[in-house]
Each structure stands twice: as structure tokens, then as C-alpha cells.
Amino acid sequence: MHTLSIAEMAEGLRAKKFSSVELTDAFLARIAKFDKQLNAYVTVTADQARAEAKKADQRRTKGEDGPLLGIPIAQKDIFCTRGVKTSCGSKMLDNFIAPYDATTVAKFNQAGAVMLGKTNMDEFAMGSSNETSFYGPVRNPWNTKTVPGGSSGGSAAVVAARLAPAATGTDTGGSIRQPAALVGITGLKPTYGRVSRYGMIAFASSLDQGGPMAPSAEDAAILLRAMAGFDPLDSTSMDKAVPDYAAQLSASIKGLKIGLPKEYFGEGLDGAVAKVIGEAIEQLKKLGATVHEISLPNTGLAVPTYYVIAPAECSSNLSRFDGVRFGYRCKDPKDLHDLYKRSRGEGFGAEVKRRIMIGTYALSAGYYDAYYLKAQQLRRLIKNDFDEAFKKVDVIAGPTSPSVAFNLGEKTADPVTMYLSDIYTIAVNLAGVPALSMPAGFANKLPVGLQLIGNFFDEGRLLNVAHQYQLATDWHRRIPAEFA
Amino acid sequence: MSLSRDQVTKIAHLARLDIAEADVAKYQSELSNILTMVEQMSAVDTKGVDPMPHPFDLGQRLREDEVTESNQRESFQAIAPQVEAGLYLVPKVIE
Structure with missing residues (x-):
């Protein structure tokens, strides 16, 4: 059952070939069998999942139907789930039972999806390898000595090993796309404002965006339809109708103009990855697309700009963790100051502390203009690059990550080296445009992801291009042998 | 920049x-980088x-x-580290 697509699962439920309870049990059994090797779930909500599955079966018996009714999914542990631990990968929230549901969670509940559990992640979504999690690293199902990417590494691993049909992720600088690339699945970061951020624990509020992670673009389209839409509870949510993404998948891509940014194919790109990306682009040409060289001249500024804006916003957002109202509190605080400093010092891991300190510095008196304001000006230039590009082409294509999955521990010694692994994904968040990563082949026996970047609110087109590619290829169907 | x-x-x-005092040098070099x-x-x-x-x-x-939020003090305080009589407790601030 675990190799079926979401549409096929829904068809099976409709035809009474199996029930949601049976489907859910099949995935719970796979989790029990395989997750020890991956460490991809922080919490498995088995009893709750069976109860939700039973409810979904009853809804179906009563004549209800829907593309996600009775379909099991996993939630990244950054989305608040009422009554269930929501840790955000941090000791700070190890004891946090969310008192409410994130809008994304509520929407999946309404649609009748069944939550299997909460997935491991880099602490507060800060990391590119899932090694900053308080719960230990997640392993890549294709080679358990390598990382699954991050920060949505748990979600990526459970989908790649089919320990869930699909999962949610969040993407602030590449946290959906880079792990999707490193484990060989499809992951989409929607346009900023497309998916509600309510109840999604904030890292950098002007960049954070939730999105789907699934084997195929077809599955991702079904998830995105359920997640997207205006939410009055999110002040930056966009009031814009949600198209039927699944209905747009079948359009031909004949005549589609694809831009290849020369900055994404230069120094730093692994040769074996470049070769796979080249072949994927040839395939898109065979399907009728035309290819044009373009330039995104400010690409090199994206990482420095991001490492001012994201830490600045994080230092402000994470000030809410004070040891007073919820979360971790240190033992025997001497006074209020000691309570704040030790609760935060003991509750946060090293990467989170680094980013809080960088942000605090960048926002401190006398430095604001040189750092935060300057970064916001560069952000405008980076966005202008995309605006110019989309005057000439329909979508932009390139590698998602400069290399395949790296070894655990390989990049933890130097934060800056880790930061540079997000060089192709970060500009997208700064600009606010949507982008997806899809499996395009293998290099050194590890998956390679092709990134497709679209104009604002053009998610439907990205999914369409990916689906047409996936009709002609089978990379998205590959499952690591150990987890078959 | 250092x-x-x-x-x-x-x-x-x-x-x-x-x-921790012992970690300051490490943060100093990482943040400078x-x-x-x-x-x-x-x-x-x-x-x-x-x-x-x-x-x-x-x-x-x-x-x-207009009022859009309902009072959920009890459920919010159920997850607080220390509360008493509906109040959040912190170490004494004023003697």
C-alpha cells in the first residue's frame, strides 16, 4: 500500500479495497519497523491516528468524499497540534503541549487527513542538515551515513522511506527544497503569504512559508490545495483564490520558456550534480520547452543578506521564550534575570544561540543601518533580479543544492560552510516567489534535485512542469532498497 | 570583522x-566568521x-x-512552568 500515490490511495478507499484504518495501520507498522534507523519522527501519534482513521472511514460511509479523506500524513514538529507535543526540535519546547492547532493542521483535520506523527527537524528550523535537533540527527534513507538536509529533514526522510505518504514542511531559506532534493522527493515552497503561518512556530516572519513534501508533483498539488488560502489569523496571509492545482497538471509544456541563470551553474556546483541537471533540462526540452540563458546578477549577495535578515527576525521572534509562560524553565533561578538567561541559555542549542546573537548585534544601537537596513536594500535588488527574469521567461530552472547529501558531521565544524549549502535556495525566500525541488536522477548513488522557480502565485505552473517531467521519468518512484 | x-x-x-565562560571564545570566532x-x-x-x-x-x-478571542487562561496556564491563583510566578522582583 505504501507505494501508492495519494490519488491511488483515495481511489482505493472509494472502491473499498481498504479502509483508512488499514491504510493507517500499514504506515504505523512501517514506522515501527524502520524509524529507528532514521530518527525521523519526534512523536508518533498512533492511537490518535487510528481514532482519526476510524472517523474518516465513518465520514466516507456517510457519503462524504475528498482527496485527503482518510489519507495519512506527517506534520513537521513546527506546526502546533492541539494536545500533542510540539517541540520545534528544541529542548526549549520539549515539554510544550500545544493548546491550539495551527491553521494548516486544522485544514488537514477538516479535510479528513490522518496525522501519523510529528517529524524531526533542525532546532527552530535553523539548519541545513537536521543535525541541530535536540532529538538527534535524522538520517538519509538513501545512505544512513549521510544527512537528509534540513531543516525539514524528518519530513523529507519519512516521505522518501514511505513512512508517510506525504508530509508538511516549512521553508525559510530552503528548508523544504534542499531536504527534498537530498532525499529524492518533490517539495514546494509556495509564494510568501499563500499558506497561513498561524500556529507555525516563527523563525523569520518575512521569509517563513509552509508547503507540501511528497513523492510526486501530483501528490504535492493535492496537499497544497488543502493548505493554501487566506487566513484572517495571519496578518501577512494573501487574500487570493486558491486554484485547483491538480486540474492544471495535465497541460502540455510545449513552448514553455525556461531560464537558466548562469550564476547557478558556476563555480561551487558539483560536476556530477551539474551533469544530472543538464540531463533533466534536456528532458524538459524534449517535452517542448525552450531554454534561455538568463542572469540573476545579485545571487552572490543572497547568503550574506539572508544571514542578517533571518537572524534579526529570529532574535526578535525567539524573545518570547522566557521561561515564564511556557516551555523550559531553569532550576532554582536566583532572580528574574537569572531566570531569563539560564532558561534561554540552557533551553536553546548552539546554532539557535549563534543566530540570536547575530540578530541582536545587527539590530543593536549604532549597527542597524549598516546591517539590517542595508540587507533590506539588497533584498530589493535580489527581488528585482527575479522581476526582470520573469519578463523574459516563464520559469527558472537550476540545481536545488550544489552537492548531493553530505556525511553526518561533515559541515558542523564551520557554520559558514553549512550556510553556503543553501546558495541556490535562499534568494527565492528573500524575493518571496514560489519554487519547488523535484527528483532528477542520482549522482554517486544519492538523489539530485532540480529546482524550478516561478513568478508570484505561479505554483500551478511549477507543479504542471514537474508533473509533465514526472510522466516522462520515474525518479520520483524510486524507493531506497532498504525501505522498499 | 572580528x-x-x-x-x-x-x-x-x-x-x-x-x-558559559569556556564557550565565549568559540562564539567569538564563529560570530566573527x-x-x-x-x-x-x-x-x-x-x-x-x-x-x-x-x-x-x-x-x-x-x-x-471587536472581541475575537475567548478567554483560555486555564488551558494556557496548564502548560506554564509555575502558576498560582491564575498568575504566572517569577522570582521576587521587588523587596
């Missing part, structure tokens, strides 16, 4: 983070460029001034 030991201690204080990378920004002339705080140049959305 930060002094004192600067690191001051930043940690501003951020209300307790940093990050700031050196960030310094590439200064090579670009941004005179006259409008700062971009948000992908859409929109103002705050307004709504009617």
Missing part, C-alpha cells in the same frame, strides 16, 4: 543568553534603493475593533 570578547559577552547579555561573510554586503552601492521589509509592499490589514 568581535572582541567583551562584545560577545555584551551581545549575550542583550539577548538574555547565559553563555559569520559577520565577515555578511560584510560582502558593503561592497554594493545601495544609495537610493528602497528597503524591502516584506515581499509585498502592503500595509497592515485592518479589521473591525
Whole structure:
């Protein structure tokens, strides 16, 4: 059952070939069998999942139907789930039972999806390898000595090993796309404002965006339809109708103009990855697309700009963790100051502390203009690059990550080296445009992801291009042998 | 760009983070490396460029001034580290 697509699962439920309870049990059994090797779930909500599955079966018996009714999914542990631990990968929230549901969670509940559990992640979504999690690293199902990417590494691993049909992720600088690339699945970061951020624990509020992670673009389209839409509870949510993404998948891509940014194919790109990306682009040409060289001249500024804006916003957002109202509190605080400093010092891991300190510095008196304001000006230039590009082409294509999955521990010694692994994904968040990563082949026996970047609110087109590619290829169907 | 030991201690204080004395040197070198990378920004002339705080140049959305939240004190305080009689407890601030 675990190799079926979401549409096929829904068809099976409709035809009474199996029930949601049976489907859910099949995935719970796979989790029990395989997750020890991956460490991809922080919490498995088995009893709750069976109860939700039973409810979904009853809804179906009563004549209800829907593309996600009775379909099991996993939630990244950054989305608040009422009554269930929501840790955000941090000791700070190890004891946090969310008192409410994130809008994304509520929407999946309404649609009748069944939550299997909460997935491991880099602490507060800060990391590119899932090694900053308080719960230990997640392993890549294709080679358990390598990382699954991050920060949505748990979600990526459970989908790649089919320990869930699909999962949610969040993407602030590449946290959906880079792990999707490193484990060989499809992951989409929607346009900023497309998916509600309510109840999604904030890292950098002007960049954070939730999105789907699934084997195929077809599955991702079904998830995105359920997640997207205006939410009055999110002040930056966009009031814009949600198209039927699944209905747009079948359009031909004949005549589609694809831009290849020369900055994404230069120094730093692994040769074996470049070769796979080249072949994927040839395939898109065979399907009728035309290819044009373009330039995104400010690409090199994206990482420095991001490492001012994201830490600045994080230092402000994470000030809410004070040891007073919820979360971790240190033992025997001497006074209020000691309570704040030790609760935060003991509750946060090293990467989170680094980013809080960088942000605090960048926002401190006398430095604001040189750092935060300057970064916001560069952000405008980076966005202008995309605006110019989309005057000439329909979508932009390139590698998602400069290399395949790296070894655990390989990049933890130097934060800056880790930061540079997000060089192709970060500009997208700064600009606010949507982008997806899809499996395009293998290099050194590890998956390679092709990134497709679209104009604002053009998610439907990205999914369409990916689906047409996936009709002609089978990379998205590959499952690591150990987890078959 | 390199930060002094004192600067690191001051930043940690501003951020209300307790940093062990033994870790200060490590943070000093890591934060300095990050700031050196960030310094590439200064090579670009941004005179006259409008700062971009948000992908859409929109103002705050307004709504009617009416009560939309219900009182959930009990469920919120159920997860607090220390409460008494509906109040959050912290160490004594005023003698």
C-alpha cells in the first residue's frame, strides 16, 4: 500500500479495497519497523491516528468524499497540534503541549487527513542538515551515513522511506527544497503569504512559508490545495483564490520558456550534480520547452543578506521564550534575570544561540543601518533580479543544492560552510516567489534535485512542469532498497 | 570583522543568553566568521534603493475593533512552568 500515490490511495478507499484504518495501520507498522534507523519522527501519534482513521472511514460511509479523506500524513514538529507535543526540535519546547492547532493542521483535520506523527527537524528550523535537533540527527534513507538536509529533514526522510505518504514542511531559506532534493522527493515552497503561518512556530516572519513534501508533483498539488488560502489569523496571509492545482497538471509544456541563470551553474556546483541537471533540462526540452540563458546578477549577495535578515527576525521572534509562560524553565533561578538567561541559555542549542546573537548585534544601537537596513536594500535588488527574469521567461530552472547529501558531521565544524549549502535556495525566500525541488536522477548513488522557480502565485505552473517531467521519468518512484 | 570578547559577552547579555565562560571564545570566532561573510554586503552601492521589509509592499490589514478571542487562561496556564491563583510566578522582583 505504501507505494501508492495519494490519488491511488483515495481511489482505493472509494472502491473499498481498504479502509483508512488499514491504510493507517500499514504506515504505523512501517514506522515501527524502520524509524529507528532514521530518527525521523519526534512523536508518533498512533492511537490518535487510528481514532482519526476510524472517523474518516465513518465520514466516507456517510457519503462524504475528498482527496485527503482518510489519507495519512506527517506534520513537521513546527506546526502546533492541539494536545500533542510540539517541540520545534528544541529542548526549549520539549515539554510544550500545544493548546491550539495551527491553521494548516486544522485544514488537514477538516479535510479528513490522518496525522501519523510529528517529524524531526533542525532546532527552530535553523539548519541545513537536521543535525541541530535536540532529538538527534535524522538520517538519509538513501545512505544512513549521510544527512537528509534540513531543516525539514524528518519530513523529507519519512516521505522518501514511505513512512508517510506525504508530509508538511516549512521553508525559510530552503528548508523544504534542499531536504527534498537530498532525499529524492518533490517539495514546494509556495509564494510568501499563500499558506497561513498561524500556529507555525516563527523563525523569520518575512521569509517563513509552509508547503507540501511528497513523492510526486501530483501528490504535492493535492496537499497544497488543502493548505493554501487566506487566513484572517495571519496578518501577512494573501487574500487570493486558491486554484485547483491538480486540474492544471495535465497541460502540455510545449513552448514553455525556461531560464537558466548562469550564476547557478558556476563555480561551487558539483560536476556530477551539474551533469544530472543538464540531463533533466534536456528532458524538459524534449517535452517542448525552450531554454534561455538568463542572469540573476545579485545571487552572490543572497547568503550574506539572508544571514542578517533571518537572524534579526529570529532574535526578535525567539524573545518570547522566557521561561515564564511556557516551555523550559531553569532550576532554582536566583532572580528574574537569572531566570531569563539560564532558561534561554540552557533551553536553546548552539546554532539557535549563534543566530540570536547575530540578530541582536545587527539590530543593536549604532549597527542597524549598516546591517539590517542595508540587507533590506539588497533584498530589493535580489527581488528585482527575479522581476526582470520573469519578463523574459516563464520559469527558472537550476540545481536545488550544489552537492548531493553530505556525511553526518561533515559541515558542523564551520557554520559558514553549512550556510553556503543553501546558495541556490535562499534568494527565492528573500524575493518571496514560489519554487519547488523535484527528483532528477542520482549522482554517486544519492538523489539530485532540480529546482524550478516561478513568478508570484505561479505554483500551478511549477507543479504542471514537474508533473509533465514526472510522466516522462520515474525518479520520483524510486524507493531506497532498504525501505522498499 | 572580528568581535572582541567583551562584545560577545555584551551581545549575550542583550539577548538574555547565559553563555558559559569556556564557550565565549568559540562564539567569538564563529560570530566573527559569520559577520565577515555578511560584510560582502558593503561592497554594493545601495544609495537610493528602497528597503524591502516584506515581499509585498502592503500595509497592515485592518479589521473591525471587536472581541475575537475567548478567554483560555486555564488551558494556557496548564502548560506554564509555575502558576498560582491564575498568575504566572517569577522570582521576587521587588523587596
